[in-house]
Amino acid sequence: MSREEEQRVDTQRRRFLGVATAGTVAGTAVGSGALTLGGLAAAVATDAASAPRTEPVSKIHRWGMFVDASKCADGCTACVDACDQENGLNLQSEPHGSNEAKWQNQRSVWIRKVKLQDRASGHVTNLPLMCQHCEHPPCVDVCPTGASFKRADGIVMVDRHTCIGCRYCMMACPYKARSFIHEQVDQKLTRAPRGKGCVESCNLCAHRLDEGDISTACAQACADENHHAIVFGDLKDPTSPVRQAMAKQASRQIREDLQLNTGVRYAGL
């Protein structure tokens, strides 16, 4: 980030500080559900990340998701398919001469359907798993160039122009959320640029947010299928659908022990 840009973000940051504090106070004042979320809301992005390519984003929001695994239907892949379309993942083609089984583990995946069985009870759970948009993201900590960064609004993403493809972030991510582009890219979408030798992962459909559309392709597809297992929204806004959903039901983080304060929370797990 150039000094100029830095200053711009800084002023922006200061301007929003008051608003953010007000938001936090309001957040903690609402109901008991909100109290448990106090930590989440207070967890203001301190190590300010650089802004996306256009304009600085603000930390009055923290985007995140609530997933109710009990609503996630066995065999349904609506979210995965929607993400593939939205982010051009379906445009990837298996390189000529590659081996199909290996390719399955080399192609880029942003969201996956995970199916679990409880070893004691035999109970089967389905859930979508994607980048958890950690508040303390190990991928960002380890990235040597700062290409992995966290936006002020909590979205963790990769700057494709500074990523050197060292894959250290993939080693560090506890959720296997990241993919390395192993092949030459022939077709891609402007909203989801992709390049051989770089790492990428779910960015919570940042292109939608940056255009003011508060939704993600996966949550929308799930709702369209009438499952409503994924709720997306602003974790700092107590009136947002995601906070409403979280207030009603207990939820937890995957690998809570690592204390990463993830932006994606799961119920029914």
Place this chain on the structure above:
Amino acid sequence: MSKRIVYREWLIQPERYWGLLAILATVIAIGGASALYMEHEGHWVTGMTNSVVWGLPHVFAVFLIVAASGALNVASIGTVFNKPAYKPLGRLSGLLAAGLLVGGLLVLVLDLGRPDRLLVAMTTYNFNSIFAWNIFLYTGFLAITIGYLWTMAERKGNFLQRPVGIFAFLWRLALTTGTGSIFGFLVGRSAYDTAVLAPMFVVMSFAYGVAIYMLVLLTSFAWDGRPIGPKILRRLKNLLGLFVAGILYFTLIYHLTNLYGAKSTDFESFLLLQGGIYTLMFWGGWVLVGGLLPLGIIYHPRLSTDRNWIATACALVIAGGLAAMYVIIIGSQAFPLEMFPGKSVLAFGAPGDIGGAVAPYMPTLAELLLGIGGVAVAMLIVSVGIRVLQFLPESLSDRDMDGLVEPV
């Protein structure tokens, strides 16, 4: 000190020298071509996947870098710990350290997804990243080693030899710890979640560095008929024995801590019992070939006096070291990340996507050739260095060394 050490350029016949260079250059060219091929096609031509993201090139690179810092120890023992018998060995030690580091770094860089963005890596730093710190540690090491060589070679710089030597020694400890920490900082991976990793890397670096050093010393001396006395050889092989025993000791501690830490027992049973190739590499490579066999040779009353057997022990330590790196780097990635305790993963994404199961990894030829290319770069630097500059002492025979052993 009663005697002066005489250093002389490597005097093997030109045909032999140029033949050696030609072979090394060819190996390097093949390694370079492999890297180009990987870069051009993308990493799909390697065995690496989104599960095993660091493959065979990292095994070679980390091994070379770790060995580089260990190779400098021979010089440190001479200057920092004031053992006169090691003084004549110092110059080669510095040169070898520099060569190994350059070889390792080249492999590391050429395995990047975007090696063309090296400039980005050199100019944009994230100071939270241990990886970024390592870039400083490595370049600093190179600079210090060159400075150290100068203090050893140039009489005007002699008085600086000890302070620079101490600094280099501390720097190399930091470098190995830094390299070990690359893995130590990965919170999500049970295999690395232990404090034993850093000291284990330090001892490994001692052993691998000394093993390579001895092999290079024995070969270069044999080729132009310089004498090495049994005394210095005994010292060096005892040193190697000590370090190899140290590796076995830390390996034991590492597994004990993992076994007692409840979280890592699954990983332990994978590594020690059911891990297939990784279990084999651990017991057969890391413990037997890299540990017990060389120890057996080094402390065998008869074999330990035969320089061919000593060289064999060194080669075994090196082979075992590569196996150990393979287990540490690749085995821990192949082992599934534990995300859902108490649950079995029935599916993890599309069919064929590996999540709950051990990830397959089969290195391809391109990866192997790139790694070997890095080794050849190190050897080329050493060969040219000892040929054109005065790095090798004339003689390490007991008679010539005796005067050095007793400081006046």
